[in-house]
Amino acid sequence: MAVPKKKMSRSRTRxxxxxxxxxxxxxxTCPQCNSAMLPHRVCPECGSYNGREVxxxxxx
Numbered sequence: 001m002a003v004p005k006k007k008m009s010r011s012r013t014r015x016x017x018x019x020x021x022x023x024x025x026x027x028x029t030c031p032q033c034n035s036a037m038l039p040h041r042v043c044p045e046c047g048s049y050n051g052r053e054v055x056x057x058x059x060x
Contacts, residue, residue: 030043
């Protein structure tokens with residue numbers, strides 16, 4: 001089993017861990033209602049996907 005020969009310093013460890021960042025999810029605009037939505041998903045505002053209505057809008 002591999003065992004490290006030297007102790008890894010805090011700065012070296014933290015520098016390596018600093019590269020792991022969470023990216024914000026990308027959003028696109030809905031062609032029907034121009035609201036922000038996740039790509040390749042049904043629009044939560046108008047309920048359309050790929051130019052057709054998938055589910056009826058129940059907020060009205």
